[in-house]
Amino acid sequence: MTDTTTGSAEGSTRVRPLSPWQSISPEAKARRRRWFLGVAVLFVVVSIPFGFPTGRDVITAWVLLLLLAACGGEWRTWWRSVVHDWLPLIGVLFLYDLLRGAADEVGARFFDLPELIRDEAGTRTDFAHVLPQLRADEVLFGWFTGGQVPTVWLQDKLYVAGDVQWYDAVIVPVYMSHFLVPMALAVALWTTRYDLFRRYVWTLVVMTLLTLATYAAFPAAPPWMAGLNGYLPEVARVTSETLQATGVGTIRSAVARGEAYANAVAAIPSLHSGVPAMVLLFTWQLVRPVTRVLLVLYILAMTFTLTYGGEHYIVDAFFGWAYAAAAVYGVAWVFRRRGVSPAADNAMVVEELVHGPEDAVAPVSRRAGR
Numbered sequence: 425m426t427d428t429t430t431g432s433a434e435g436s437t438r439v440r441p442l443s444p445w446q447s448i449s450p451e452a453k454a455r456r457r458r459w460f461l462g463v464a465v466l467f468v469v470v471s472i473p474f475g476f477p478t479g480r481d482v483i484t485a486w487v488l489l490l491l492l493a494a495c496g497g498e499w500r501t502w503w504r505s506v507v508h509d510w511l512p513l514i515g516v517l518f519l520y521d522l523l524r525g526a527a528d529e530v531g532a533r534f535f536d537l538p539e540l541i542r543d544e545a546g547t548r549t550d551f552a553h554v555l556p557q558l559r560a561d562e563v564l565f566g567w568f569t570g571g572q573v574p575t576v577w578l579q580d581k582l583y584v585a586g587d588v589q590w591y592d593a594v595i596v597p598v599y600m601s602h603f604l605v606p607m608a609l610a611v612a613l614w615t616t617r618y619d620l621f622r623r624y625v626w627t628l629v630v631m632t633l634l635t636l637a638t639y640a641a642f643p644a645a646p647p648w649m650a651g652l653n654g655y656l657p658e659v660a661r662v663t664s665e666t667l668q669a670t671g672v673g674t675i676r677s678a679v680a681r682g683e684a685y686a687n688a689v690a691a692i693p694s695l696h697s698g699v700p701a702m703v704l705l706f707t708w709q710l711v712r713p714v715t716r717v718l719l720v721l722y723i724l725a726m727t728f729t730l731t732y733g734g735e736h737y738i739v740d741a742f743f744g745w746a747y748a749a750a751a752v753y754g755v756a757w758v759f760r761r762r763g764v765s766p767a768a769d770n771a772m773v774v775e776e777l778v779h780g781p782e783d784a785v786a787p788v789s790r791r792a793g794r
Contacts, residue, residue, distance in 0.1 A: 443614055443615050443616070443618040443621075447501075448495055448496050448498045448501055449496075449498065451496075452495060452496030452497060452498040452501075453496055454496070455496040455497055456493065456494065456495075456496040459492070459493035459494075459496060459497055460493045460494075462493070463486075463489055463490055463493045466489075467486065480517060480518060480521050480603075481518075483603060483604065483607060484514055484517075484518075484607075487510075487607050487610075487611060488506060488510075490611060491505065491506065491510070491611070491614075494615060505614075509614060509621065509622075509625075510610075512625065512629070513610065513625045513628065513629065516629045516632060516633070517632065520632050520633075520636055523636060535551075535553070537551040537552055537553060537643065538551070538552075538554060538653075539551055540552055540554070540645055540649055540652075540653045540689075541652060541653060542649060542652070542688045543652075544652070550643065550645075550649075550688055550689045551643065551689075552643040552644055552645040552649070552689035553642060553643065553644045553645065554644075554645045554649075554650055554653070554655050555655070556644075557644055557645075557691070557692060557737045557739050557740060558573060558647075558650055558655060558656070558737065560737070560739040561573040561574055561575075561737045561738055561739055564738070564739065565738065573647065573656065573737065574731050574737075574738055575647040575656075575659055575731050575732065575734055575737065576647075576651075576656055576657055576659065578728075578731060578732040579659065579660060579662075579732065579734070582732060583660055583662060583732075585660065588666055588669050588670060592662055592666045593666060593670065595662065595663060595666075595725075595728070595729040595732065595733060596663055596666050596667060596670075598722075598725050598726055598729045599663045599696070599726075599729050599730070599733065599735075601722075601726075602695075602696045602699055602726075605699055605700070605703060606628055606699055606703075609624065609703055609706075609707075610624060610625065610628070617710070620710075623755060623756065623759055624706060626755045626758075626759075627702065627706060627751050627752055627755045627756075628702070628751075630751045630754065630755055631695075631698060631702060631747055631748060631750075631751035632695075634747050634750070634751065635690075635693055635695050635698065635744075635747060638692060638693060638743075638747075639687060639689075639690040639692075642692055643687075643689040643690070644689055644690075644691040644692040644740070645688075645689055645691065646688070646689075646691040646734070646735055646736055646737070646740075647659045647734045647735070647736070647737060648660070648661050648734040648735065649688060649689070651734070659734040660734055661733065661734050661735065662732060662733040662734060663729070663733045663735065691735075691736055691737075691740050692739075692740050692743050693740060693741075693743030693744040693746070693747045694730060694735075694736045694740040694741050694743065694744040695744060696726060696729075696730055696735070696736070696744070697723070697726055697727060697730065697736070697740065697741035697744030697745060698744035698745065698747050698748040699744075699748070700719065700722050700723045700726050701723055701744060701745040701748035701749070702748035702751060702752055703719060703722075704716065704719040704720065704722075704723060705748060705749060705752040705753070706752050707719070723745075726741075727741045
């Protein structure tokens with residue numbers, strides 16, 4: 425179950441394992457196209473009345489269904505793949521969602537933080553840092569914005585209350601892409617570059633845990649909350665308001681639930697900014713130059729979306745990029761230090777997933793007595 429390439433110089437064999445979806449039976453491969461078509465039709469039918477999926481549980485369900493389609497409905501291979509390859513990642517991401525809402529309570533125990541309201545009614549409050557990130561944006565960009573933070577400056581120039589502009593509509597899919605991109609890349613690597621899948625999973629897990637730890641140690645108020653509490657002029661949440669003005673009812677309710685239960689002071693680092701940077705750094709040597717340019721533009725578009733939308737300061741994005749670099753290069757360093765070829769390691773895994781551990785065949789490089 426491996427794609428092998430033999431080097432002429434030393435006669436060594438390089439192993440690139442096939443993903444389990446490429447190792448299914450011919451009958452399952454014949455069914456695969458019908459499964460993909462069925463999942464696509466089901467997605468459209470469900471999305472029309474219920475809206476675009478943003479919740480972790482809903483997106484995970486769609487990913488698992490897509491993986492089943494990739495396996496041509498072969499339950500045994502799909503189940504082994506989900507348990508071995510995907511369950512650790514899904515578990516960590518759900519744990520992140522569970523703990524993120526309470527992370528700010530940790531920081532409030534160690535710092536004398538101001539109490540901030542998080543809604544106009546003042547019924548819910550948080551304790552968080554307000555001025556460090558606000559002053560950082562003023563210092564870094566005040567020379568260009570006349571002393572204002574970029575969020576206030578952009579909204580003064582572009583935002584029209586009650587009137588959705590074309591660029592307001594454009595930033596919505598950019599913002600929402602955050603919920604899909606990490607899992608989409610995971611699926612792409614699992615299906616096309618299985619030898620890199622495990623390293624990517626660890627990269628995403630490390631970055632997620634690092635951000636969670638920082639949210640706990642340093643709860644930070646975003647611009648919209650600073651405006652709500654008088655530290656800035658009023659700041660609109662442009663993405664949420666645009667969704668509420670243009671989206672179907674189910675999307676509006678999903679946004680409301682998200683804002684009600686999410687950690688409103690989990691702002692540093694910006695995970696919305698960290699994910700695009702992680703994708704760029706992880707895939708830098710895998711994609712063409714034009715794709716790199718597009719990914720850089722995606723990072724800039726996300727930074728504009730978050731800043732103009734009132735969700736983050738630009739310095740939050742800087743921290744997100746730094747965390748992404750630490751995760752990508754740190755995990756790669758650990759893999760190199762282990763001295764085990766990810767490809768050879770995953771080649772054995774594929775044999776076990778498809779045939780079971782009792783029938784697993786050692787990869788070519790190991791049988792060659794490497």
